[in-house]
Amino acid sequence: MPRTLRHRLPRRLTAPLLASAVSVCLLAASAPPAPLGVGDRLFPYLGNPGYDVSAYDLSFTYAGDNSKPLRAVTTIDARTTRPLESLNLDFTHGTVESVEVDGVPAAFTTAGEDLVITPPVPLPEDSRTRITVRHTSDPVPGKSRDGGWVRTADGLAMANQADVAHLVFPCNDHPSDKAMFTIHVTAPQGYTAVANGLPAGTARTGASTTWTYRTRHPMATELAQVSIGRSTVLHRTGPHGLPVRDVVPTADRRTLEPWLARTPDQIAWLEGKIGRYPFETYGVLMASATTGFELETQTLSLFEKDLFTDPAYPKWYVESVMVHELSHQWFGDSVSPRAWSDVWLNEGHATWYEALYAEETAHRPMEARMKAAYGASDGWRAAGGPPGLPKPPKAGDKIGIFRPNIYDGAALVLYALRQEIGRPAFERLERAWVRDHRDGTATTADFERLAAGIAGRDLSAFFKAWLYGVRTPPMPGHPDWKPVPPAKPAKK
Template identity: 75%
Template sequence: MPLTPRSRPHRPRAAASRRLKSALLASAVSVCLVAASAPATPLGVGDRLFPYLGNPGYDVTSYDLSFTYSGSNSKALQAVTTIDAWTTTDLERINLDFAHGEVDSVEVDGRPTAFESTGDDLVVTPRDALVPGSRVRITVRHTSDPVSGADRDGGWVRTADGLAMANQADVAHLVFPCNDHPSDKAMFTIRITAPSDYTAVANGLPAGADRHRGDGGDGATTTWTYRTRHPMATELTQVSIGRSAVLHRDGPHGLPVRDVVPAKDREILEPWLTKTPDQIAWMEDRVGPYPFETYGLLMAEASTGFELETQTLSLFEKSLFTEPGYPRWYLESIMVHELSHQWFGDSVSPRTWSDLWLNEGHATWYEALYAQDKGGLTLEARMKAAYAASDRWRAAGGPPALPDPPEPGQKIGIFRPNVYDGAALVLYALRQEIGVQAFEQLERDWVRDHRDSVAGTADFRQLAEEISGRDLGAFFQSWLYGEKTPPMPGHPDWRAAARGAKK
């Protein structure tokens, strides 16, 4: 997700994933053994920025989401969410993150089950308590409401001709029941039933489109099915429903690239879409093979104020490419920002939301390198400007790896300059500190070693130390957690501007 508002330009993967999730969940396991007679309580995995996000005691392996869209953006969708999970501790209750929808029924392993809502949690009480290592299937029949609430930062996004999703950072559970924390990635199957004059697209690859003849005077509908081939965090889910054209082309090594655009705008947007294969090749030259089964752009006729790296199908505002005001190289660099997230943030997901700097810092880094290649704006000039502003950013939003929590009702408030250019500045300093060759190896090894997994700041430091052969503890402590920006290696003349009062 690029910063908004925009300014004009001037080691073994599966096992590692389980270990990382277990470490985060362990901090909250002690609250899992809730007596059946006690009141239901919202739980969380202890994330510093979103304390009640996610839930302890289980590890989701897959989601099966089914949405039925009537053709009206003002009506709730009928939905069924099926969750397959393994328990990691004794559970008498199962907490799911879910709000902004009505629950009709819940089943656990095919048996009707008691449930209640508290806070942003749906609390399910199975007939029999679950022991560690149990496989459990939870089926929730519910509505999914696209009408925004007063304190809502995302979820369903209403477009001119349908719907799309923007679930970062803390809003997937406004769309479907889930374990809504990036540390618990899972496989997804997504089914969308809509009137047959609409097109529905979701993450992953298509797995069928079944047309249904209308009954009782109702029009025909089509059920579209998509499946991911790699695990995904809930905040990266994408569903597009609209009067859309789906355009196909080949990427590097035969990678299927599909773009979703308003059908009426396909010709005017095509020149931008043709740039994606070369941009993928540009990223592969720097960090290694593209990590997923497909990629493409969803250009939605909507006003969001941001673009979003939803896995395999990045969300963009169509107007970004149709309204004058930005140089072409600048828009292309924004495209590369979201593309680079497929490696940094999607394939390698953050262990906690305080690790967001690893997502946005890297995306900003490759955006800046691309802008240098295509627009002539040097990386050094951008980093020098960032250095001048860095103390102010730290005062206003916290150090890059210790960002301030969002204000109440502003969940996307964690997306501040300190985790964008401020975090890219940390990467620049690291390259200055360990050298270009070691830094480039670090980038490649990072996305290779943690592919399809989750990782955090400590993991990044450990790998940097292994590759450089140096103790970098003091470097990372000052650059990631210090209130004041340290001196820039190799640039003793760089100066930070005076700090303002902390907001």
């Protein structure tokens, strides 16, 4: 046992803890620490067994230089689901300074991208525990991994999907383990910090200010968002008095305001399709950064500022992308995938409402888009797998599993389902799905069962063909639609 640990313990605990430490050392000698996972088919080492996180408390201290690591403290409240002599957290790309379990210093080491913690006393099953990790959080990309912190022109933002929240903070980095979040950010004067959820106070100390935000609904780690920059926060009111706050570079607030003003009507449009907005607030974070994507971080969606300022993008297209990320607040954020193979439910639905919005507000026919998707679907399935069984990501590929087969390819499944069961049943299904699984996680099998129940008949053959087939099935109601054979590579 490290001397510092023994000297800090109450004397009455020293003997039993020494005995426990000896047994842990013997176990460690026979079984070296190893990275663990929850068995996700696409990300085998994401998540960790043996406990369920109820809450995260994250503290970041930003010194004003987005090329330097932030000082950070992560506190995790969890409940054990089995006896644990050690436990794993997902964490890499930062330096761990110390770990405490229930206020007592604990031993720690690393294995792969896991932080392996050995508490001085084994944790019994069904017990509450608090883990505190003091560490750094590095915004500079590593040699083999990209993602997590996004460096902007004036600070930082987060992009943690699908498997990189643990590059920012220690966590159980899998959407099956959602938790409440409290986030504190300390930054120098002149910066503004905004995070998921609602403000819970600010405190000024010397030349720095600490902002605190707190969620009112559970959240997956991949949806965490922290914005630090020379920003302005703009406030407006959405349907039912919903507070809407947007975060923009201060110099661009007037240019961006016309786009931001559209959000309340977009929320109302979606509420008319699928029911009431599921969270305590919403807003758009426009970052001066080049990411190559937009991201549905919970209650504060991340967008590249250039999407709104580049005249090459038509107005209808920009608005439909805004609706895509907004619809994720229902599909993917409130109802999160139990496993990453269920990601088609996130992206297929967001693409569906993006296309439906374009049809209803900009006269861009849904049928034409779906016919084009049908023609390309066989090629998408060959390249990325069928929508319900996507191929694993390539090592080091930051876009990972996010291929056309889970976007328009998955929206095509929803179009086929609407054709199969009829529009009224389909619309009831959509509302029931987000109502029944709100603030939880769900699987493809859950969606299939709900669809069959609402349709009043067995749909197993339909879903097997459309979600798992190598070839795209015939489209109900459109026997003339034909897939286009994938182009063969040119011979060298």
